[in-house]
Amino acid sequence: MQIFSNDRIWVCPEKNMTQIHPVLALPMASGAGEDKSSPYLTTEQESFTIWMRSLVCHSKGCTVFNSKGNLIYRVDNYDSKSCSEVSLMALYGEALFTLRQKNSGLYKYWEGHNSTGTIFRVRKNFKIWPNGSSSSYKVSMGSGKDDQQSCYKIVNNKSVFTIEDGSGRLMAEVKKKQSNVNGLDFGEDVLTMMVEPEVDHSFIMGIVIAYGLLKCKL
Secondary structure, eight states: OOEEOTTSEEEEEETTEEEEEESOOOOOOOOTTBOTTOTTOBSSOEEEEEESSOSSTTOEEEEEEETTSOEEEEEEEEOOTTOSEEEEEETTSOEEEEEEEEEETTEEEEEEEOTTOOEEEEEEOOSOOSSTTEEEEEEEESSSOOTTSOEEEEEEETTEEEEEOTTOOEEEEEEEOBOTTTOOBOOTTEEEEEEOTTOOHHHHHHHHHHHHHHTTOO
8 A cells, every 4th residue: 555645755564664765866956945055944944754764774763855755864874772873964975963972960962063063962951841741852052061052942742842942933843744645644753844944954853863862762
């Protein structure tokens, strides 16, 4: 059985494994609606499909498709959930962000950096959260450990989590993907990520990967 959606992926149960494939596996080309200074910025809201599996056999990781069904990001360079370093890569293996597990006292966090000098850290926010059904994670920028640094926030509310900037502005939302045909979801390991305009989605993806590693989802 094949289930089609608007972003051109299909799911075909084969034995006990669900497989997701794009119609096209091409790098994202620049065009209308994109900032030509960066292939990772758009002027409009953009959706992505995150499959929490690697396309490389016997490898852990995840695969990310854009709204056209093109493979745009992948993580498949490790083979264990207990790894301490992973790379978020573009289609042909260019490392966009390298993420490393760090320890600070009683808690662990993940630090990411890229070749342009962007550094971020994702850790659990241990402050009391008003809504008992929600939890939050802090994303700090820079190489220091001062809590007054510019930061972002991940808010997890059941099956949906959002990424917000310091002023509370929504940057991205991630939730389970549902079929546009019958409303059924594709399973726990297939997600939809909506990224707001003028937001670097490679940076957002780096945060999502770090968050998944903290939650032991990768």
